[in-house]
Amino acid sequence: MKASFIRTCTFVLAVLMVLTIASGLIFEGQLARVGMSQDAIAVTLLAIAFFKVRLVIIHFMEIGHAVIPLRIALEAWVILTFAMILTLYFSPAFLNIS
């Protein structure tokens, strides 16, 4: 079990690295930007970020095997913080700010 845990976390690190590089390439306009609006790019980058955060929480912090209330609290932080940032990102449209 110990060896599989380290293997899993090493795989998670590889995924985190790929997502980080992908975020950089998306920001630079070298990946997956053709035809995407600025808002779609922003949502993609934010979604990648919070997916990465969740990977750190579940695997590196071992919350995937933690008691349920603790897992719920941390998952709630991820969801609520992501939702808050998205809402505020789109709020200029609601406030008619250009």
Next chain:
Amino acid sequence: MTSADKNQPRSIPGEEGVWVFIIGDMIVFALMFGVFMYYRALNPELFASSQLNLRQDLALANTVFLLCSSWFVVLGMDSLRTVNLQKAKWAYRGAGVCGLAFVALKYVEYSEKFASGIAITTNEFYTYYFILTGIHLLHLIVGLAVLGFILQVARKPKLEDSDLRNAESGSLYWHMVDLLWIVILAIIYLV
């Protein structure tokens, strides 16, 4: 105590009390993220134009350093649990080196800003940029001290359960510093 064995009953990693601190700190940072995004919503053009002066390359490199450091911490903690203390010490040293690399790049990034006349009072974007990244940097520096403490634990001839729990708590703090930076990278540098 073994690492993440899915056949073991669910437990609370680290000392229970450390979660009050970690979750509390995460909530405070979430509120700071919200404040940043709120003022960005009020000044979208100012924030967009100021962001162009940031060093995304350094921020991405720092992300790589912190992700690697977290992996080293995972390896170190697992090694402590299996009483492979030599491996644990090297792993936590690796995490510390990555953390110091982050601090070095932050020094470069801040120095460039100051040299070009940009400071915390330059405009609203830079106020929140320096506050958010500065407070995160302080957390990271505290984290380096925590890693140093864990290294002292790894030098003990015999580890008690309390030693492992303390090391786990310190490791969890470091992972928190890592995950907060992932959000900072996205909202300040990339989006």
